[in-house]
Structure formats: C-alpha cells, structure tokens
Amino acid sequence: xxxxxxxxxxxxxxxxxxxxxxxxxxxCGLTSIVWLHRKIQDAFFLVVGSRTCAHLIxxxxxxxxxxxxxxxxAIIEERDLAGLADLNEELDRVVNRLLERRPDIKMLFLVAxxxxxxxxxxxxxxxxxxxxxxxxxxxxxxxxxxxLDTTFTQGxxxxxxxxxPVLPEAKREAARSLMVVGxxxxxxxxxxxxxxxxxxLENVHFFPPRDSQHLPPVGENTHFLLAQxxxxxxxxxxxxxxARHIPAPFPLGEEGTTGWLRAAARTFxxxxxxxxxxxxxxxxxxxxxxxxxxxxxxxxxxFFFPDSQLEVPLARFASRELDMKLAEVGTPYLHRxxxxxxxxxxxxxxxxxxxxxxxNQLDRCREARPxxxxxxxxxxxxxxxxxxxxxxxxxxxxxxxxxxxxAGDLAELFARPLNRRARLEV
Amino acid sequence: xQLTVWTYEGPPHIGAMRVATAMTGVHYVLHAPQGDTxxxxxxTMIERRDKRPPVTYTTFQxxxxxxxxxxxxxxxxxxxxxxxxPQAMLVGSSCTAELIQDDPGGLADALHLPVPVIPxxxxxxxxxxxxxxxxxxxxxxxxxxxxxxxxERPKNERPLANLLGPTALGFRHRDDIIEITRLLESMGIxxxxxxxxxxxxxxxxxxxxxxFNVVLYPEHALSAAQWLERxxxxxYTKTVPIGxxxxxxxxxxxxxxxxxxxxxxxxxxxxxxxxxxxSTYLTGKRVFIFGDATHALAAARVASKELGFQVxxxxxxxxxxxxxxxxxAAEYGVEPLITDDYLEVEAAVRDSNPELVLxxxxxxxxxxxxxxxxxxxxxxxxxxxxxxxxxxQMGFEGANVLFDTWVHPLMMGLEEHxxxxxxxxxxxxxxxxxxxxxxxxxxEAPAPRELAVAAPAEVAPAHxxxxxxxTPSALVWLADAEAELRKIPFFVRGKAKRNTxxxxxEKGISxxxxxxxxxxxxxxxx
Numbered sequence: 001x002x003x004x005x006x007x008x009x010x011x012x013x014x015x016x017x018x019x020x021x022x023x024x025x026x027x028c029g030l031t032s033i034v035w036l037h038r039k040i041q042d043a044f045f046l047v048v049g050s051r052t053c054a055h056l057i058x059x060x061x062x063x064x065x066x067x068x069x070x071x072x073x074a075i076i077e078e079r080d081l082a083g084l085a086d087l088n089e090e091l092d093r094v095v096n097r098l099l100e101r102r103p104d105i106k107m108l109f110l111v112a113x114x115x116x117x118x119x120x121x122x123x124x125x126x127x128x129x130x131x132x133x134x135x136x137x138x139x140x141x142x143x144x145x146x147x148l149d150t151t152f153t154q155g156x157x158x159x160x161x162x163x164x165p166v167l168p169e170a171k172r173e174a175a176r177s178l179m180v181v182g183x184x185x186x187x188x189x190x191x192x193x194x195x196x197x198x199x200x201l202e203n204v205h206f207f208p209p210r211d212s213q214h215l216p217p218v219g220e221n222t223h224f225l226l227a228q229x230x231x232x233x234x235x236x237x238x239x240x241x242x243a244r245h246i247p248a249p250f251p252l253g254e255e256g257t258t259g260w261l262r263a264a265a266r267t268f269x270x271x272x273x274x275x276x277x278x279x280x281x282x283x284x285x286x287x288x289x290x291x292x293x294x295x296x297x298x299x300x301x302x303f304f305f306p307d308s309q310l311e312v313p314l315a316r317f318a319s320r321e322l323d324m325k326l327a328e329v330g331t332p333y334l335h336r337x338x339x340x341x342x343x344x345x346x347x348x349x350x351x352x353x354x355x356x357x358x359x360n361q362l363d364r365c366r367e368a369r370p371x372x373x374x375x376x377x378x379x380x381x382x383x384x385x386x387x388x389x390x391x392x393x394x395x396x397x398x399x400x401x402x403x404x405x406x407a408g409d410l411a412e413l414f415a416r417p418l419n420r421r422a423r424l425e426v
Numbered sequence: 427x428q429l430t431v432w433t434y435e436g437p438p439h440i441g442a443m444r445v446a447t448a449m450t451g452v453h454y455v456l457h458a459p460q461g462d463t464x465x466x467x468x469x470t471m472i473e474r475r476d477k478r479p480p481v482t483y484t485t486f487q488x489x490x491x492x493x494x495x496x497x498x499x500x501x502x503x504x505x506x507x508x509x510x511x512p513q514a515m516l517v518g519s520s521c522t523a524e525l526i527q528d529d530p531g532g533l534a535d536a537l538h539l540p541v542p543v544i545p546x547x548x549x550x551x552x553x554x555x556x557x558x559x560x561x562x563x564x565x566x567x568x569x570x571x572x573x574x575x576x577x578e579r580p581k582n583e584r585p586l587a588n589l590l591g592p593t594a595l596g597f598r599h600r601d602d603i604i605e606i607t608r609l610l611e612s613m614g615i616x617x618x619x620x621x622x623x624x625x626x627x628x629x630x631x632x633x634x635x636x637x638f639n640v641v642l643y644p645e646h647a648l649s650a651a652q653w654l655e656r657x658x659x660x661x662y663t664k665t666v667p668i669g670x671x672x673x674x675x676x677x678x679x680x681x682x683x684x685x686x687x688x689x690x691x692x693x694x695x696x697x698x699x700x701x702x703x704x705s706t707y708l709t710g711k712r713v714f715i716f717g718d719a720t721h722a723l724a725a726a727r728v729a730s731k732e733l734g735f736q737v738x739x740x741x742x743x744x745x746x747x748x749x750x751x752x753x754x755a756a757e758y759g760v761e762p763l764i765t766d767d768y769l770e771v772e773a774a775v776r777d778s779n780p781e782l783v784l785x786x787x788x789x790x791x792x793x794x795x796x797x798x799x800x801x802x803x804x805x806x807x808x809x810x811x812x813x814x815x816x817x818x819q820m821g822f823e824g825a826n827v828l829f830d831t832w833v834h835p836l837m838m839g840l841e842e843h844x845x846x847x848x849x850x851x852x853x854x855x856x857x858x859x860x861x862x863x864x865x866x867x868x869x870e871a872p873a874p875r876e877l878a879v880a881a882p883a884e885v886a887p888a889h890x891x892x893x894x895x896x897t898p899s900a901l902v903w904l905a906d907a908e909a910e911l912r913k914i915p916f917f918v919r920g921k922a923k924r925n926t927x928x929x930x931x932e933k934g935i936s937x938x939x940x941x942x943x944x945x946x947x948x949x950x951x952x
Contacts, residue, residue, distance in 0.1 A: 028461025147461030
C-alpha cells in the first residue's frame, strides 16, 4: 500500500514523518477498559457490541480471577438487528438488570463498538435516557472504544473526554490548581502527589480519580499536565472549559520526569532553586537505578512497532538515558503539539512512522535485525522464533513506568529480554 | 441482547482462524475493522505458535467507511496472494464487516486468482466459534476433496483412515493425533490424512482416498464427515475414544468398519489403579462436569464407570450437542446444564456441592474461588493446556493421563487433611501448603497485571471456604454442637454442617444441639 513522505512542521524543527497505510496490527480502544476499570474503582464499563468485542476484552484482560468483573459486553444478537427501537429497549433492560445486581456501581459507561457504530445505535442518547432513570444513584456516560474511531489507548482518551463536561466548575475566584490528566498507577500517583507537595504545589488533582465521587474541579484557573501522550480529545475538551495545557515532555525516565515536573513548577511560579532542591535526591536515585541497566543496553538497537502512542517518549528515553540506537519508531498517531517537547529531544534525522502497514514494517524489522523489538503480543513469538528479542508493548501500559522511582523498572523491562537470552543455553 | 462477562466461545470467524492456522498452504483474508487483529495473540501466545496465523485483516476504519471498503478488501486480497502465494484462500467477514455487506466472495471472484478461493458465510450474530470451525472445515473439504485420480489402490494394501477434527487451539489435539495414529497402526490401519491440523489443500484433496474417517472432535468435523459419507461413501466413526471403555468400543467399531482384528494390546494402568485399594477413597466422590459436549460426555462416562465417582452435575456450552448432553444427564439423574452464561455455571457448581470439578479454564477459576479441586478437560484453552510433555486425552495413554490429572487434585486434598490432623501435635511445623494461604472471599483481588497468556495470577484458593458455609440466620448452633462439629474431619465437615442445617430447617428446629447433629446424620445416611 502507499507510503507518502511528508515533512511536518513541529514548530521548532523540520522532521521527517512517514505515513503508512495498510494492515494495522493494533488493539481497538475497548482494550483500555482493562486499566480504566482498575483505576475508577466504582465504575462499570458495558461494551455494547458483538461476541468479538467480548472475546477481545477477555483475551486482553486475561486471567479470569474475578467472578464478576466491572466490565462486560451486551452482545448484539440476530434479533436485535431487526429494529433500533427494540434494540434500545433491550439495552435498557440489560442496564436495569445489571445495575440492580450491582448496587456497588456508581458510574456506568456505555462503550460503543464497531457494530454499534455501524448500525448507528445512539449510545449518547441511551446514556441520557438511562441517566434520568438512575438520577442520584448512578452516573451514566457513553464513549466510543470502537476500532473504527479509536486505536488502543485512544479508548482512554474518549472515555475521559466524555467525563470532562460533568467535572465540577471551579469557582472563578478559586486559587490556581493543577490537574494531572491520564491514568497512572496509584503508587505513581502518590509519589507525584508527594513531590508536588514538597515543591510547593498545594492544589493538585488527578484525573481520572480513583472513585467517581471525587471528580476534580475545572475552570479558568486550572492548568493541566498530561501524564499520557494519547489524550488529544480530553485536552481539547478541558481547554474548552477554560483549563490551560502545560506543554511538557512525558514523565518517563529521569529526564522526562524532571521536565514534566519542572513545567508544572514554573507555571506556578515556584523558584527554580526550590524545585531543584526537592528533586535532587529522587533524580539521583533514578540515575543510580538506571546505571546498571544502561551498562547492558547502551549501543543496542531498538525497534518500536506502533501500539500505544507511548513510542515517541519511550524512544526518547531509550536513546537519551540508555544510549540505545533507534532502529525505527512507529506510532499509530503523532500529536505534534503534545509531543513537541519530546520531538525536540530526539535526533533530527530520526524518521518517525505514523500509521502502519504491518507486513512492510516486518520486512523492515527483519532487515534491520534490531537487538530489541517492542511489539504487540501477536508478533512477539513469531519474531522470537526468527531470532529477534522482543518486549511486549502492552506491558508498558500495565506496569507502573512513570516517575523517578520507576525509571529503573522501565529500563529493566527493556533489559529483561536481553538478560534472559544471555542466561539461556538451550 | 445478552449480557456477557466471560465467554466460552469466540465469534465464528475465530473458528475459521483455528482451521486456517492449523493448516499449511492456506491464507485467510478477513474483512474486519482495526482491532480484530487481537485474535493473532490467541495463537502466538496461548499456543506459543512460532508463526503468525495466516490471516490478513483489512483493518478498515471510520474514514474508509465513507469511501470504498470493497476496494480495500480487494487490494488486501490481491496483496496477500502476492505475498504468501497460498494454494488456497479463504475469504470472509467478521461481525462488523457482515453489517456493511461487502460480499467478500463476490469481490474475490472478480479478481480471478489462480487458486481456489473459498468464501465463508459465518453469521456472527447467530453462531459461535465451534460452529465456525466446523463450517469452515466443511467448506474446505467440500471445495477441495476430489475422487481419486488414475489407478485404483492395490488390493492388498492395508486399510486407510483419515483423522478429522483437530484444529489450532484445540484441547490436546496435538497429542490425541499421535495416540490415535499409533492405535490405528497397531490394528494394521494406516493414516491417510490428518485434517485440518497439519493438512495442506493438496492433502484435503486426497481425503477420499481413505476407506473411512475417524471423527475425533464432532464439534469440528461432524458436518464434513457426514458430507464425505454422502459424496464418497466413506463411513465415519461415532465413538470418541476417551477413557478405557470408549477406547475399547472405538477399537471394536474401527475393526468392524475396516474388517480387521480388534485384538489390540491394552497399554493402560487405569483399570488396575482404579481397583487398587488406595483408590477406595475415590468412591462416590461428587464430581461436577462442564465443557464442550464431546469432552463433557466422555468425562461423565469415565468418572462414573472407570473411577467410581458420582456425577452431580453435567453441562455444556455447545448448544449444537444439547440433545446428547440431556440424554446423558438423564442417565446420571442430574439436571442438564446447557448454557454459555458463566455465572449460571458458577451457581450450579456451588449448588451441587462437588468435591471435584472437571471443566474448562472458566471452571478452574470457579473451583479456585470455591476452594474445590479441579482438572481441566476441555477448551477454551489456556497456555497451561499446552504442556511440554506428551499428554493426550484419547486412547489408552489418554486414559492414564485422565487418571493422573483427575485423581491428583483429590489426593492433594487428602494430604491437606493430614496436615490439619497433625497440626495440634507439638512436632508439627506450619508448612506452606500447596493449596495456598488463608481463604479469600470471592471478590475482586488486587491489581492483576498478568495477561491471559502469562503465568496466571491465582487468587489464594479458599480451601476452607467450602468447609464452613454460612449458617442461615434463623438457626443457632449451640456451643456443644459446634464443638462436636469441629471434631468431624474438615473434608466432610461442610457437608455435615449443611445437612444438619437442612434437617433442622425441615424439622423446624432453631437451636442445633449435639442430638440434632446426630439425628441429621442418621437421617441422611438412610
């Protein structure tokens, strides 16, 4: 299929971005339910879709250790395709039964899928209709996790964007506040909360919150930092409510974390000396944690298949903090503005691939024979069988990797496949 | 619209993928939106396959819907042919593409590819994975199988059989093939073709060369075998050789069809092990069975007749074979459970109060939560179901495997009992038990970060959970009775408690005394 070269203007430099179109070996946005439901602990995610959707989430979420997880699929069946009126009635019935059974649920997401979009089932209206029935008990929202609209992590973006309109209004006279946007592991969130406090930022909120009753306020005095690079829509809707984006690199590695925290500190007028004094110790800890892994990884080449949109910040981390060589960096989408600070830190000659044609990309990967390939689960074992070491990209979403005290863990994720290979003699 | 938490079967195109991936020289072009490629990981991670499934997805997105998805399908098909040069191609739609009605079969025709292109119509809103596998295999056989060309087979040649049904992601299909091939060889019968697993389109073409077909997995192969019987007068076997008795019956059936002797050495330890005195503790063990119909039916037979268990529950998610399960359930005097609702299965397991669960990976999780020993007997599969060692379910070696895998979880239960018995002794050192630590309620456990395919995070099984069921609020255990209850060995304590409470409730007794306990024991031992 087609590859067009394009020169994109990042604002600060000219960089070559190649766009590829072809088969995309990526998850759809439904997959982000796997971490979102862990984060918002009183929310239920109801996919309105097909058996395929149910099978996808089951396969991605994996072990079935929960009898009744806080996600499920309302599977559209043959008779539901007869008419939309009946289908809406069916949906109401399923939601009513679900919420009766699960009084612990305070927030319900109706998640659109490819089939529900194609048959034009209006879940926004369904959510409004059902909200009236459950007013005061359960907040009901809808967003799309469909593969037609969303790739993998974009499901978190559409989910959070759907919540922005109901965030409480921050009072005009309220003090300036910081909102950290994007799902972080609780342990990472707590670390950042401590650091912000020590730096002197009092008014800090995290979005999404851990439970639906603690939605952060938003208004013209809100400044937000993106903790994840895939939150295009969420950022836009927050800006529409008056909040201001703080441009920053992403908090991966010692350098990224420092840049991210510093951007917030400067926005709030914290003196540089105070900032540096607070972060000196954790920065040093992060550098020490990285050094052991760096010894094993420097000079090694790394190839990123497009997956989560974390690829560009990860590539920056791998090249600048671990001295790895970037063989190829692919990303499903490249948000040039949100990634501006990251792109500035990458070598000017690096070509970034946006989109995917998996067969062509595999050809390039085989040609490059990188020391480490970061790819999806469908590709990992076949590449291993061809003698290429791989790292499952999905683990980068499920593992806490942000912040100073996870910098070493992040490097270890890259080092582990190589370490394992070095040990094995079979 | 059906609310689903966990599913036993994927959509029908997953069944088609299981057939395509099992074969060689075949490529499947699936009209499907971005995201449906998740299915690759089932094969590469769960089964640890070293190649990607031979599937090209069109991965259309919203912007393509506005333009021409049909053209996208055609270019994906043409590219896939050019790149992979398969001997035959399969084309079809996933659930979303079915709604946009692009007609992959017709679009493929227009390309005039130089190889057979088999269109698959798999109604995603009606049917499921096993049906999809059966339909795909049937279509492939129907398109490619052709009468023997040229000379007749020599008269004195040994009889030949095809083994039909094994697929990718099958439960021990890999090893069953080896076991049944050996069994047939020992009867002087050759194997002509094994399909779909390992077969090429050329192999499918010569299926009619064999004298008869062995249907290993009716869920996948029955429709193809029925057609082959009609088209080529090839008889097929009706017995699935799981367990000693079924293997014997299978040998007799094959001997009759092929006109050979049924005198085959029985290399199995199951009959003697079952009669050995140490197995007396297996007598009447309450077993709950759930799986695909073939494995569930076989498990019920083996459990009751070959191990002396009591079948207390029998069910399947294979609606296509509901009739067979109903008949068998009647035989064992239990309610048949025909459902693909996981919560319904969990409730049935709990209500039937079993001492052993034989099920799928889903039931393994149920059993863990309830603290009941469990062995897996059927798909859907998990990475653990692809053991490094040879581990068939079929034939005489398969019977040996069944004995070990079903009995060992129970023996460990006995060990646990001994640990507790001696806990009061001063020599006793609190040893870590294989069954894990403290009981944990069946609610959500903290942050599971593992994937389906990685080592599973196990909730600490609650062995004691089954032991002390909650007492209905109207009933009170008096101190003496409670002390007496604690003297009863743990593995029957739960049953004693439940029976006593049931008895008390029936008799309108609200205070349970030692007398009540023994009255109940006498009542239920009739």
